[in-house]
Amino acid sequence: MRLYLKLSFIIFFIFFSVRPLSAQRVYSVARDVPVMEGERRLSMPWGGGLNSPILQTADISGNGTEELITFDRTSRGLMVFEHKNNSWKPRPDLVCLLPPAISNWFLMKDYDGDGQKDMFTWTSAGIKVFRNVAAAGNPAAWEEAEAFLKYESNNRDVNLLVNSGDVPAIEDVDGDGDLDIIVYDPSGGGGLHYYRNRSVEINGQPGLSPFVRESERWGGLGECDCGEFSYNNEICKNGGSGHRTMHTGGKSLLLLDVDGDGDLDLLNGFEECDELYYLENKGTSAAPVFDGYEIMLPGSSDRVDMRYPAAFLLEAGASGLTDVVVSSQLSRNSNSGVDFSQSVWLYQGERKGASFVYSLSGKSFLQGEMIDVGESAIPAFIDIDADGDMDMLLGFAGNPEQDGFYGSLRLYENTGTPEDPAFVLAREDFLETGSLRLMQLQPQVIDFNSNGRQDLILTGTDTDTYRQKVFLLLNEAETGAAAAFRLSEMRELTTPLNSQLNPFFYDVNGDGAPDLLAGKFDGSLSLYENTGTAGNPQFGMEIRNYLGFGLDNYRRPLVPSAGDITGNGRPDLILADGTGSIRYLENFLEEGSNAAPEELLFCEGEEGGAAWAGRKSWPVAVRLYGRKAPVVVAGTLGGGLFLLETDAMPGGAPEGELVLKVFPNPALYTEDVRVLTNMPARILLISVTGQVLKELEIAGNAETSIPVANLAAGLYIVQAQFPAEKRSAKLIIVK
Numbered sequence: 033m034r035l036y037l038k039l040s041f042i043i044f045f046i047f048f049s050v051r052p053l054s055a056q057r058v059y060s061v062a063r064d065v066p067v068m069e070g071e072r073r074l075s076m077p078w079g080g081g082l083n084s085p086i087l088q089t090a091d092i093s094g095n096g097t098e099e100l101i102t103f104d105r106t107s108r109g110l111m112v113f114e115h116k117n118n119s120w121k122p123r124p125d126l127v128c129l130l131p132p133a134i135s136n137w138f139l140m141k142d143y144d145g146d147g148q149k150d151m152f153t154w155t156s157a158g159i160k161v162f163r164n165v166a167a168a169g170n171p172a173a174w175e176e177a178e179a180f181l182k183y184e185s186n187n188r189d190v191n192l193l194v195n196s197g198d199v200p201a202i203e204d205v206d207g208d209g210d211l212d213i214i215v216y217d218p219s220g221g222g223g224l225h226y227y228r229n230r231s232v233e234i235n236g237q238p239g240l241s242p243f244v245r246e247s248e249r250w251g252g253l254g255e256c257d258c259g260e261f262s263y264n265n266e267i268c269k270n271g272g273s274g275h276r277t278m279h280t281g282g283k284s285l286l287l288l289d290v291d292g293d294g295d296l297d298l299l300n301g302f303e304e305c306d307e308l309y310y311l312e313n314k315g316t317s318a319a320p321v322f323d324g325y326e327i328m329l330p331g332s333s334d335r336v337d338m339r340y341p342a343a344f345l346l347e348a349g350a351s352g353l354t355d356v357v358v359s360s361q362l363s364r365n366s367n368s369g370v371d372f373s374q375s376v377w378l379y380q381g382e383r384k385g386a387s388f389v390y391s392l393s394g395k396s397f398l399q400g401e402m403i404d405v406g407e408s409a410i411p412a413f414i415d416i417d418a419d420g421d422m423d424m425l426l427g428f429a430g431n432p433e434q435d436g437f438y439g440s441l442r443l444y445e446n447t448g449t450p451e452d453p454a455f456v457l458a459r460e461d462f463l464e465t466g467s468l469r470l471m472q473l474q475p476q477v478i479d480f481n482s483n484g485r486q487d488l489i490l491t492g493t494d495t496d497t498y499r500q501k502v503f504l505l506l507n508e509a510e511t512g513a514a515a516a517f518r519l520s521e522m523r524e525l526t527t528p529l530n531s532q533l534n535p536f537f538y539d540v541n542g543d544g545a546p547d548l549l550a551g552k553f554d555g556s557l558s559l560y561e562n563t564g565t566a567g568n569p570q571f572g573m574e575i576r577n578y579l580g581f582g583l584d585n586y587r588r589p590l591v592p593s594a595g596d597i598t599g600n601g602r603p604d605l606i607l608a609d610g611t612g613s614i615r616y617l618e619n620f621l622e623e624g625s626n627a628a629p630e631e632l633l634f635c636e637g638e639e640g641g642a643a644w645a646g647r648k649s650w651p652v653a654v655r656l657y658g659r660k661a662p663v664v665v666a667g668t669l670g671g672g673l674f675l676l677e678t679d680a681m682p683g684g685a686p687e688g689e690l691v692l693k694v695f696p697n698p699a700l701y702t703e704d705v706r707v708l709t710n711m712p713a714r715i716l717l718i719s720v721t722g723q724v725l726k727e728l729e730i731a732g733n734a735e736t737s738i739p740v741a742n743l744a745a746g747l748y749i750v751q752a753q754f755p756a757e758k759r760s761a762k763l764i765i766v767k
Contacts, residue, residue: 058633059664061124062675065656067403067444069457077455079122079402080111080645081409081672083372084360086199087344088140090149092129092164092172099126100346102398103138105363106372106407107646107669109612110134113398120398124674128635131162131174136196141203143211145238148172152202155180158191159200159213161240181213183227183243192227192243193218197282197303199342199361203296205287206318210238214250216283222268226250251313251320253298255283258305263323280304284342284361288354291330292388298322299343301336301361308336308343308358329356329379331389336377339370346378354381354388357397369432372406372671373399402672405442406431409667412475413654414486415766418514421446422654424455425462427473427490428671436495439473440466450658463505463519469495474650478537480504481566482544484745484766488517493531500529511745527571528560534591538603540621545569551592555584555609579605579620587611594620595653599661601694601761605629606664608649614666614676632664632676646670655696692752692759699765704737705750709759713752717763720747740765 067077083106089098092112100113100120112126136154143150148164157180166173182189194200195218205212210229217223228246231239249265256268281303290297290310298311307327315321327335338360346355356379360370378397379390394400403409407429416423423446430439443462448454465473470492480487485507493500502525509516527548529535534551541547541561548560548571559578564570576582581590587609597604597616605620607629615629650667657663657677664676693708707715710732717726717738725743730736730752738750748763 058635059676059678060634061122062663062677065453065455065675066448067455067457069403074403075119075401076122076398077401077403078673078675079113079398080109080124080668080674081402081404081670082111082359082376082399083107083407083670084340084362085376086137086139086342086361087346087357087359087376088138089345089347090140090172093123093126094166094169094171096169098347099123101130101138101140103134104646104670105136105361107648108135109646109668109670120401124634129172133160133162137199139200139202141211143177143238143240145209150177154194154196156196158182158193178240181240181243183245185245195282197361197363199282199284199286201285201287201298203287205296208232213243214285214287216255216285217248220280221248222254222256222262223249224251224253251298251315251322253311253322255300255302258302259307259309261309261311261322261325282340282361284340286343286345286356288343288345288356290354290356290388292383292386296320299356300325301341301343303340303361306337306339306341308341329390330387331382331384332379332391334392338375338377355379356381356390371431373404373431375399403444404671406671408472408648408650408669409671409673410472410474410650411652411665411667411673412477412488413652413656413665414477414488414515416443416515417445418509418512419446421448421450421453422656424665425475425477425488426667426673427475427492430471430473436469437471438466438469438495439471439492441473441475441490453656463517465490465519467519468492468503470501471495472531474535476535476537478546480537480546481506484511485509486515486766488515489525489537490522491529491535498531500527500531500533500535502527502529502535525569528574532589533558534589536592536594538594542621547571549578549592549594549605551590551607553589555581555586555588555590557581557590557592557607579617581607584609587613589648591648591650593650593652596655596662596695597653597664599655599693599695601763604653606651606653608645608651608666610647612645612647612649614645614649614651614664634676645674649674651676658696690752690754690757690759692750692761694750694761694763699740699763704739705763707736707738707750707752709752709754711754713754716749716751716753718749718751720749 067074085102085104088101091098102111110127112123113120114123134153138153140149150164151162153160159181161178162174163177164172165175181192183192194215201214202211210231212229213227226247227243252265254262262268284301286299287296295313296317297313300309309325311322311325313320336358340361341358342361344357346357358377360375374395376397377395378393380393381388381390405428410427412425413422424444426442428439430437441462443459444455445458446453447456472493474491476489477486487507488505490503503522505517505522507515532553536549537546539546545562545566547562550558557578559575560571562569563572591608593606594603602619605617607615614632617629646668648669651664653662655662666674691710699705712732715728715730716724745765750761750763752759
């Protein structure tokens with residue numbers, strides 16, 4: 033245990049070795065915190081954002097109505113939406129009903145004819161299948177039906193392979209009642225491979241075997257280049273001098289009766305191309321004929337214009353009427369020009385005579401009802417207008433501009449109250465941060481110079497050098513006034529950061545100068561202690577594997593932050609990682625902390641269950657609800673936010689251990705501070721000069737409030753005097 037006392041900097045920290053036990057916290061996504069963007073109230077602001085989703089429908093709740101399931105290739109996050117009152121609503125709780133092994137792509141199809149859709153997904157060995165074994169009317173339950181599908185070739189079984197970037201077509205092609213598979217040649221030959229399922233013919237009922245490769249160029253079709261196919265079993269021509277297939281990336285397929293004439297047509301996209309190709313079947317489903325393509329769906333005047341489009345069927349009623357959703361399938365933007373805040377296009381179908389026609393109804397299906405800034409939403413909270421509640425700053429990776437790809441900072445003002453927050457998008461380019469021409473703009477709010485006012489740190493990647501830069505904007509406002517930042521007065525900090533590090537600044541050693549926590553791409557955590565001062569920081573020698581968090585390929589990359597997630601008035605270390613989980617190490621500055629963090633649970637009785645958070649997130653703890661438990665706001669790779677709340681508060685302590693809890697902390701000068709102990713005690717509120725400002729008695733296991741309205745902003749000590757011992761906690765009051 034280390035005690036630091038610097039009256040000259042008005043810093044007084046006491047770290048004590050009380051580690052109260054806390055009840056295991058199960059979190060849920062808040063849906064009742066309103067957000068306005070312009071004149072429109074978002075119907076699901078905390079839905080997490082979408083970049084490149086695969087979209088499938090299935091009844092996994094067991095209520096008789098199909099939900100919409102999305103798996104995002106960029107973030108690898110899962111989400112479930114239910115259709116209610118003519119709108120979609122997120123149901124993250126239903127994610128807990130999905131199998132955990134979804135990878136790269138998935139399709140929901142009923143392969144055994146029991147009326148319940150099963151799941152097909154990618155594996156390095158081919159196609160894995162999970163069967164829904166739940167009884168009718170019950171929530172989905174899964175068992176692995178096939179570790180990988182096989183087909184018969186030359187009297188032996190061969191893995192039925194699909195490239196990881198592809199989206200295959202799984203449909204009853206020949207109309208015999210079982211599911212067949214269409215996929216482009218995984219070796220790059222350019223032909224459409226047709227794997228016919230003979231389950232019904234051989235076993236008398238639909239199943240998963242045996243498959244046979246019926247054709248290597250189904251419908252005579254081959255892929256060549258953007259806007260170029262080969263037909264009638266011909267091969268591609270390359271300027272008359274040779275023959276080769278040009279597509280090397282992912283390929284998407286959807287077999288669908290697009291025009292309503294009773295056979296299966298083809299909607300086809302390629303990773304290198306910006307168009308979705310509609311190939312009308314001039315033959316039959318069993319014997320297709322393709323001889324050309326269109327870049328418009330029938331009746332539509334709006335062609336798809338996005339890199340690597342893929343089409344998905346949203347719904348099909350008794351009339352056969354279809355809505356088609358088209359989304360990009362890029363696993364990352366890579367300056368492709370895709371605006372990931374408008375990358376899910378909805379084409380609504382309508383029957384006219386004997387045919388279907390389609391019209392584009394929007395380019396941000398689901399996304400438009402969420403906070404969705406495109407890529408990598410990174411939140412921070414500050415009372416920007418000094419009205420007593422927390423406002424939100426939101427940085428992001430960037431959006432395509434004419435001269436590049438740049439991020440900026442959004443400001444969402446809290447127009448509610450400290451008890452009932454409500455946000456309004458006030459500035460889309462707060463402080464004109466877009467002029468910095470930085471990617472992956474990450475804000476952090478911290479009292480950097482220890483003057484009682486919250487300052488702003490901006491971290492981003494220079495688009496010319498791809499070097500990570502850190503800028504400090506000091507808050508120039510008077511105490512108690514609205515925050516005042518000037519971009520012209522910002523200064524760059526010298527740090528050891530590079531684009532593979534995820535930074536968070538925090539005074540770890542308690543000397544009044546912020547240190548640097550850095551999560552690494554390899555899953556480890558480093559600490560760079562500030563050997564200078566708050567005014568002249570010098571980040572010195574790297575302390576690797578801080579608190580035991582070393583190389584961890586399973587959990588890479590690591591994203592750290594620090595905050596009071598448990599509501600006990602002391603900082604916790606919060607860690608997000610590549611598994612999608614969010615963990616916290618309680619009271620991490622206290623002696624005895626080790627790398628055994630708790631996990632934020634989202635599914636009762638499950639380990640983790642955070643698949644919907646995606647492979648990387650940026651979580652911060654903030655007290656939005658005043659006297660309720662702190663919430664966690666997690667930004668996602670998908671460009672959105674999850675607002676995670678729990679009813680759990682810190683629990684008791686081991687028998688005989690004394691506990692002092694002070695919350696909220698930091699506390700606004702307009703609210704009372706609450707104190708809780710597990711035994712009767714005398715409570716003292718002490719200034720940094722040692723003056724006792726308030727004194728009161730408190731009963732054990734009961735809250736007592738301390739008014740702080742007349743106190744100046746700054747650091748204070750709350751001391752609990754038990755009959756035989758004392759416990760102390762620091763308290764920060766902000767204006």
